[in-house]
Amino acid sequence: MSIVSILERRVEETRKAGRYRNYVSLDRKVDERPWVLEHGESGARRINVWCSNDYLGLSQHPAVIDATVEAVKSVGLGTGGARSISGTSIYHTRLEKEIASAYDKEAALLFATGFTANDATLSTICDTVPDIVAFSDSLNHASMIYGIRYSKAEKKIFRHNDVAHLEELLQAYPVDRPKLIAFESLYSMDGDFAPLKEIVALARKYNAFTYLDEIHAAGIYGATGTGYAEELGVLGEIDIVQGGFGKAYGGAGGYIAGPKAIVDAVRSYAPAFVFSTSSPAPVVAAALASFEYNREHPELRARLLDTVGELKHGLKALGIPVVSDDSHILPILVGDPHRSKEISRRLIDEFGIYVQPVNAPTVPEGTERLRITPTAAHTRQDVEAFLAAIRTVWSDVTTEAAE
Ligand SMILES: Cc1ncc(COP(=O)(O)O)c(C=O)c1O
Known part of the structure; x- marks a missing residue:
């Protein structure tokens, strides 16, 4: 059998299992967010996006657009090289300083994506430190799993957010053996926060290093918006913080902040860092503008959390099961890939509401869901329209499933 037909057959299996990924091609409009245009065969239609990680609408904010345009006009687009070969612009240097200072760490490092930040940093630590044991939350993002899995380190997976299980695993190793605990502050598919204080206390007790992915919390939580560790007052106890600009900051790229020696090693x-062209300067300038704007405008995050509160309240009143209502991410549990696709299809076709279904392997089979992410741009009217639509579709689809 040819390589092509083997791959075709594999994709066909995915399609039959209801897990094939369809893309909705969006024509976003700066002045109309959260509404976008979708150009289909029967013409264009306006749809309201409820599954974007552009939580604060900063991707289309004038402060961010202006900084991007100014930078592109001033320095052009690509940097022309990897960071060590003419690929470090003044924006890269400024943003790294800004991030290190915001997280009160010795140094920071930028990456083209958040994925690379996790993968590159974790694999470097795990490959370089002899005898290290990596403890990883079972729901960690693929980028952390890849960084740890393909390294030489011994790996231990602790049950999601289960502090007792983590302690049981930590106890099995001598106190002086190097250990790393890798976890997220906010799990984006479940919308729940990690027990940060408890994990940090365990790290102290068992002499472990802490690596925290704040990518979905950065920009939204904490007095200056750096994330959930800041909100809980434990930022100083996190050794390395990872974050990124592709979510609340509305841009692209990833970063780490931590000890200078580790940043230097990575x-x-x-x-993935050394042999890759650095991010275009205007993208970094946009991240810098967004980071600074967000820090100075806490009202933006307050608006988002108000909207989230309204939606939570409405979903609860309708009896719609939400996986966790801890945070600004509200995943509705459907539990079947075909049903989640059907709900998503009806929402977009009948109500112009776009929610991407999340199926395996992104989430475990049987826990398929619709991950709802309100943004600061959604109005009360948008929330009411969403609730009316989900009420109808949910009731139809779950009644059919029960028959
Ligand atoms: C928890 C987590 N970490 C890292 C990443 C990767 O970030 P990026 O999309 O910037 O590559 C994601 C992306 O979805 C994520 O959810």
Whole structure:
């Protein structure tokens, strides 16, 4: 059998299992967010997006657009090289300083994506430190799993957010053996927060290093918006914080902030960092503008959390099961890939509401869901329209499933 037909057959299996990923091609409009145009065969239609990680609408904010345009006009687009070969612009240097200072860490490092930040940093630490044991939450993002899995380190997976299980695993190793605990502050598919204080206390007790992915919390939580560790007052106890600009900051790219020696090691040894062209300067200028704007405008995050509160309240009143209502991410549990696709299809076709279904392997089979992410741009009217639509579709689809 040819390579092509083997792959075709594999994709066909995915399609039959209801897990094939369809893309909705969106024509976003700066002045109309959260509404966008979708150009289909029967013409264009306006749809309201409820599944974007552009939580604060900063991707289309004038402060961010102006900074991007100014930078592109001033320095052009690509940097022309990897960071060590003419690929470090003044924006890269400024933003790294800004991030290190915001997280009160010795140094920071930028990456083209949040995925690379996790993968490159974790694999560098795990490959470089002899005898290290990595403890990883079972729901960690693929980028952390890849960083740890393909390294030489011994790995231990603790049950999601289960502090007792983590302690049981930590106890099995001598106190002086190097250990790393890798976890997220906000799990984006479940919308729940990690027990940060408890994990930090365990790290102290068992002499472990802490690596925290704040990518979905950064920009939204904490007095200056750096994330959930700041909100809980434990930022100083996190050794390395990872974050990114592709979510609340409305841009693209990832970062780490932590000890200078570790940042130095990653920028010296991680192949994905060393042998790759750095992010275009205007993208970094946009991230810098967005980071600064957000810090100075807490009202933006307050508006988002108000809207989230209204939606939570409405979903609860309708009896619609939400996986967790801890945060600004509200995943509705459907539990079947075909049903989640059907709800999503009806919402967009009948109500112009776009929610992407989340199926395996992104989430475990049987826990398929619709991940609802309100944004600061959604109005009360948008929330009411969403609730009316989900009420109808949910009741039809769940009644059919029960028959
Ligand atoms: C928890 C987590 N970490 C890292 C990433 C990767 O970030 P990026 O999309 O910037 O590559 C994601 C992306 O969805 C994520 O959810």
